[in-house]
Each structure stands twice: as C-alpha cells, then as structure tokens.
Amino acid sequence: MADHETDSGDGGTRRLSTREAAERLGVKPETVYAYVSRGQLTSRRAPGGRGSTFDAKEVDALARRAARREPPASGGDLAIRTGITLIDKDHCYYRGVDTAELADHYGYEEVADWLWTGTLRPGIRFTAPDEALDAARQAVAALPAHSGPMDRLRVAVVAAAAADPLRFDLSEDAVLDTARALIPVLVEALPRLDGRESREGQEGGAGRESREGRQGWESSVGREGRATDPIPLAHRLWSRLTPEPPDEASLHVLNAALVLLIDHDLASSTLAARVAASARAHPYAVVSAGFGALDGPLHGAASGLAHRMLLEVLERGSAAAVVADHLRAGHRVPGLGHRLYPGEDPRARALFRLLEDVPQAATALRAARDVAATTARHTPLHPNVDLALSVLTVSTGMATEAGETVFAVARTAGWIAHALEEYQEHPMRIRPSGHYQGPRPPRPLP
The missing domain is CATH 1.10.230.10 (Cytochrome P450-Terp, domain 2)
Structure with missing residues (x-):
C-alpha cells in the first residue's frame, strides 16, 4: 500500500505514497518529510501503518508553487526554491509567521530552532562544547590586537570546525547539533567588555554571569530535555558588545534584533551559503562562506x-x-x-x-x-x-562594529536553515553559466 496511490476513505480524495509525492515534486523522499516538518505538507499514516500518504491536491499545489520559483530553463534570473522567508510588500515572514510577532514573543534560540525543525521548544538554550570553545578562544587570542569582531568570528568558526572531527556528517540531526553548538561558540569566543570572568559555565556555570537584566528572561517552565544554561544568547552577547550593564528593555531590543536578522530571503551572504551547501560543504564551511559575503559596507557592515x-x-x-x-x-x-x-x-x-x-x-x-x-x-x-x-x-555605548556583530551572529541561524534545505536538493545544482566577453579564439600563445 505504501507504494501505490490510495483512497482516503473520506469521499474518494486521492492520496499518494511518499515515492509518488517525491516524483511529482521532483525531489528525494527525504525532502518530502522535510516539507512535512516545515508545515508545507500534511501526512497521514497509510492503512496498516505502512508508510505515509499525502493528499494529491496538496502535493500538486506545492509543486505548482515550487515551479513558479524554479529557474527558467532558458536562463534568466536565478531562482531557488525555499520555504524559509517570504517578503511581501511591507512585511517579512518566517515560514508564514510575521517576524515582528516572533521577535515580540520568543527568544532568538527558540526562533532559530523552530526555523530549523518546525517545532517550537520554549526555553531552549544553546550551549558551547568545551573543546570547540577552547579552540575558538585560543585562535581568537592569537589575532593581532587591532583585529575586529568579524575577524574574530571568522577565525572562531574555522577553529570550531577543526575541533570537530565529525563535521562532515551532513545528516539532519548532526547538522542541528552543529548549529546549536556553533552559535554559542561564536558569541563566547568574543572577549567580554564588562570586566567579568570570560567563561560562563566555569565553577558554578551560568550563575557566574551577571544577574542584571535576567528578570523576565528566565523560563518559567520545566527544564526536562533542555540545556542547563538558563542564560539566553542575547544576554551572553550583550557583554561582548558593551561594558554597560544590561537592562530588561535593552536586552529585549537586542533579542528582537537577533530574531529579525536571522534571515532575509536570498541576500548575497545567504546565496553564498547555499552555493557552499550545494557543493556539500559542511555547516562550518557554509557559515564561513556566509561570513565572506557578509563582510562589506553594502551588507553586514x-x-x-x-x-x-x-x-x-x-x-x-x-x-x-x-x-x-x-x-x-x-x-x-x-x-x-x-x-x-x-x-x-x-x-x-x-x-x-x-x-x-x-x-x-x-x-x-x-x-x-x-x-x-x-x-x-x-x-x-x-x-x-x-x-x-x-x-x-x-x-548603549557599543562600538561602531557592534551592529555587524549582531548581524553576523543572527544570520548564522539563517544560513544553517538554508543549508538544511539545500542538503535535501540535488548536489551542485547552483551552477549559473557564464557569458564569455573575452577575445574570440583562437589567438596566438602570449
């Protein structure tokens, strides 16, 4: 039954097997389930529990939407199928939800994890692994004194990659684990500016972080299945941006900025990240590609x-x-x-x-x-x-480069979201053709 079109039993609506849905959409079966997790398709167990089935009309509608976004066969502007961000007139949406509403109600880590998985986990916190964080801090400390935040972030991501021998595992679970570890590594590898101990989690863990501004941030729900660090990423980033003590209102603005900057459709840095993912670069390299395109006065700076x-x-x-x-x-x-x-x-x-x-x-x-x-x-x-x-x-007394730092940390989550999408597509598909404008051959050897 799992390999054949079925009836739903509720009026004869046609239902498709996973294989048939994948063929109609022109994707791999794994991508069909990715669409389900992102809310773009709904599935139902087949009779007897053998596989999932999908409404044919819903699949065809998704295929039509995807076709409108695919690159035209005869050339033209490059278009990439994505279900992450929609920019519509004067609104921006992540997976159909207004970004301003998300920024009002949830923390950066909650929104990032939801964007990756389609599941909202209230109170989730990202924790930096000791080995990766130590490697990143040592690499950052070796930079010249005049190095800026983007220099430090670029070096930190390379050092974290070198500390992760399993970085080439591109399965979804492995990429998610990498993302949840890499973002706090980037933040905590930056030097603190408030004169306090630079390593959260050392001798008493998060309790050593300043408690100013923490009211209103603590999750009131249980901690089952969540990271032990109760400090949101926005608070950890604050002390890397300014020596001024935080207050709740300012932290709320910083968190909102992180949420709002996670993604913005196919900006140049995101396109660079997707090209790297299309070539099956590991997540650290994807983020490095994004950093390379971000570092300029017309984008991140x-x-x-x-x-x-x-x-x-x-x-x-x-x-x-x-x-x-x-x-x-x-x-x-x-x-x-x-x-x-x-x-x-x-x-x-x-x-x-x-x-x-x-x-x-x-x-x-x-x-x-x-x-x-x-x-x-x-x-x-x-x-x-x-x-x-x-x-x-x-x-708030931040340096000129602070906005770029916020942008880079925030957008890392968006690049990971696009990498997760791109890993489900056929590899090396982003390959525009060049229009040669040089001298016509053959020409004599110079």
Whole structure:
C-alpha cells in the first residue's frame, strides 16, 4: 500500500505514497518529510501503518508553487526554491509567521530552532562544547590586537570546525547539533567588555554571569530535555558588545534584533551559503562562506555607517548638515531605503517600537527620525533595519562594529536553515553559466 496511490476513505480524495509525492515534486523522499516538518505538507499514516500518504491536491499545489520559483530553463534570473522567508510588500515572514510577532514573543534560540525543525521548544538554550570553545578562544587570542569582531568570528568558526572531527556528517540531526553548538561558540569566543570572568559555565556555570537584566528572561517552565544554561544568547552577547550593564528593555531590543536578522530571503551572504551547501560543504564551511559575503559596507557592515552618522548628528546637534554633507559628496544617506520594501522596512518598524521603551535611547531615536525626516524632503526613503540597529548601538555605548556583530551572529541561524534545505536538493545544482566577453579564439600563445 505504501507504494501505490490510495483512497482516503473520506469521499474518494486521492492520496499518494511518499515515492509518488517525491516524483511529482521532483525531489528525494527525504525532502518530502522535510516539507512535512516545515508545515508545507500534511501526512497521514497509510492503512496498516505502512508508510505515509499525502493528499494529491496538496502535493500538486506545492509543486505548482515550487515551479513558479524554479529557474527558467532558458536562463534568466536565478531562482531557488525555499520555504524559509517570504517578503511581501511591507512585511517579512518566517515560514508564514510575521517576524515582528516572533521577535515580540520568543527568544532568538527558540526562533532559530523552530526555523530549523518546525517545532517550537520554549526555553531552549544553546550551549558551547568545551573543546570547540577552547579552540575558538585560543585562535581568537592569537589575532593581532587591532583585529575586529568579524575577524574574530571568522577565525572562531574555522577553529570550531577543526575541533570537530565529525563535521562532515551532513545528516539532519548532526547538522542541528552543529548549529546549536556553533552559535554559542561564536558569541563566547568574543572577549567580554564588562570586566567579568570570560567563561560562563566555569565553577558554578551560568550563575557566574551577571544577574542584571535576567528578570523576565528566565523560563518559567520545566527544564526536562533542555540545556542547563538558563542564560539566553542575547544576554551572553550583550557583554561582548558593551561594558554597560544590561537592562530588561535593552536586552529585549537586542533579542528582537537577533530574531529579525536571522534571515532575509536570498541576500548575497545567504546565496553564498547555499552555493557552499550545494557543493556539500559542511555547516562550518557554509557559515564561513556566509561570513565572506557578509563582510562589506553594502551588507553586514552597513549598520556601522549608520552608527557613525548618528554620532555625527548628535555631535552637531542637527541632521540637516550631516545629510547635506552626504548628498553633496554623492553618497547615499546610511540607514535609509531598501530595495525589497516600497515603504518602511518592517524590521526597523519593530525595533523602533521597542526602542521607545529604552529611556537611554531617546536622544539617538530622535536623531534617527530627524535624519529620516530631513532626507524625506528630497527623496522618499524610509528607515531600514541598519538605522534602527544603530540607535541601539549608539545609545548603549557599543562600538561602531557592534551592529555587524549582531548581524553576523543572527544570520548564522539563517544560513544553517538554508543549508538544511539545500542538503535535501540535488548536489551542485547552483551552477549559473557564464557569458564569455573575452577575445574570440583562437589567438596566438602570449
């Protein structure tokens, strides 16, 4: 029965076996079950318990949606089938759920794990393995003193990979274990800026972390099956971004920023990560590929430009002169406009709303809105997430590169989500053809 089309017994609706569903979708049977875990298909046990069956109409509808996203056979823009992020007008959704709502209600680790598995586990915490963390810290400590956070993160991921002899296991469970370990390694390999002991989990574990701002973060549910570290990743990251003590409202903004930045469809760094996954690179290499594309003023480092601009606005007391300087020099005003949103970036909208509850952010928030209002007199550009993130970094004494660090840590979870999808596809499928523009052969030997 598992290999043949069946009747459901409820009006004759046709049901397909796993093999038939995979053939209609043009994927492997394992991918069919991945669609189920992500909520894109529903399954039902076949009579006698032999395998799963799928509604033919639902499978055909998914196949039609996938076909619309597949690359055209004759060329054109590269399109990749994904069920992770949808950007629709002025909203962004993870697996159909509004990202702003997710940021309001859940921690970064909860959203990341749900994005990977399709199952929400309240209170889940990611824990860094000792061996990987020690290797990452030693590698980071060997860097020159002038090294920036992205230098440290790139080195940390390579060191963590070298410490993991099983990194080439690309089974879903192994990749998930790697992801849950790698992200806290990246955070805890960064030096602390608050002067406290740098290793959580040492002599008493998480209890040695500062308790300031922890109220409201502790999970009120039981800990069965969860990591023993009760400190959310946002709190652990805070002490790597600023020496200032955290408060609950600021931690909430940082957590929201991490959630909102997990993924944003096929940004350049995500495409790089998927290309690596298509070649069956291990998860550490996938993240390294993402870091390589992220490290630039037009992507991950864009928040640093907005940070510097806000500092200048605060120093000069007005946005008008600062905006004028940018326009006079022929430069874009940092933190404004996004090619995917005709209106305001929904991630910026969510963060600005939360920043209203951070008293020390009031001055930087007014400066950011002054920049937007001043620029709007000349061109209809709206604030993007980089401007909102810079309000947090400026108002809490963070360094210029702090926004890029937040971006990189957050997006690591998104790259893993895309890698999990890409590992289910045919390998080496992302292979665009080049359009040769050089001299016509044959030519003499140089």
